[in-house]
Amino acid sequence: MFAEERQQLIAGLVAESGRASVTDLAERFRITTETVRRDLAALESAGSLRRVHGGAVAADRFSTTEESILVRTVQKQPEKLRIAEAALAFVPEGPSGSILMDAGSTTEALADLLALRMSDPSSARAVAEGNELVVITNAIPIAGKLAGEPGIALQILGGRVRGLTQAAVGQSTVEAAQRIRPDIAFIGTNGIHAAFGLSTPDPEEAAAKAAFVQSAHRIVVLADSSKLDTETLVQFASLKDLDTLITNSEPSPELAAALTEAGVEVVIA
Structure with a gap:
């Protein structure tokens, strides 16, 4: 050749x-x-x-490159759906419990599946108010998908809404996250790297994500293969902060070794 x-x-x-x-x-x-x-x-x-x-x-991939949530929603849809389906298995089956859903296209896909599961009339998950799964989010699209769904008690973390990601960010978002302890947080990321950990281009969004990671008892990261071995501008968590990574392809040997060393469970969807 x-x-x-x-x-x-x-x-x-x-x-x-x-x-x-x-x-x-x-x-x-x-x-x-x-x-x-x-x-x-x-x-x-x-x-x-x-x-x-x-x-x-x-060539166009820089540490501050960030596409809008509308663009990302239509990218890698089959892969994100498989990741969301795998993530749904981590959501408590019964009505009790609490989860936090970070902003992102893959967490949006999870919200769609959760809405379908909770609204199924043949399911015992549609329960009376007061005995519901608590869902906390800073994402306007996710809130819109889950508002009014039976079996879900929706809580929105307020703050300044970034137009690009439609996520609430800022000091009020961080402070609100620091006052909660959800059972599981489903976190999106722009990059996950063996040395740099998890990162995102925007400092305010990074601060909110960092607060989410510190708030929950269990951290489940949803990241398609384009995010693997990638570094963006601002780190918000180390690999040791994570419990589970759900992705659609095997990580590179370097990233796989770092995840193993950090004790992170890897689920390939």
Whole structure:
């Protein structure tokens, strides 16, 4: 295979998945890591990708890049639905208990499934008010999906609403999160990395997520494969803060080792 042909394939792989590691590319194309690095350098010079430690990311993928919730909702829908279905198994079956749902497209998918489960007329989960599953969220779309659903006592954490993510953020959101202790928090993330942990581009959203992680008894992270091995601007949790990661593909060897060391259960949906 000519170098130009290989480089075109590498550029396509990075564009499709968002990132690629030097070691994975070396194994895939049966070349040395030094050759991979030369290819990545050439592709970066051509503007086809951006080199990072251990590999490369898409050219438009920066630590502050953040798409709107409306855009993210239609991306990777089958993968996010599988992740949400796996996450639903963690929600208490009975009416008692409390969960916190962070803002995000995958947690929105979980909210849709939860609404269907709770409104099923053949299910014993539709119970009288006062004996309900408490659902706490800072996400306007999630609140809209779950408001009025039988068997759910909905609580909204207030604050300034970010238009991009439709999530309440700010000091009031953080303080409200510090006063609660839900059984489980379902957390979204823009990146999960072996060394950097969980991160998101916006400082205020990071502060809210950090408060959520500290508030709940159990932390379940929902992250599709595009978030794996990714770092964005602001860290809000370390891997040791997590209990479970639900994703749609096997983590890279480096991330898998870090998750194992941190004692994180990994569920592949």
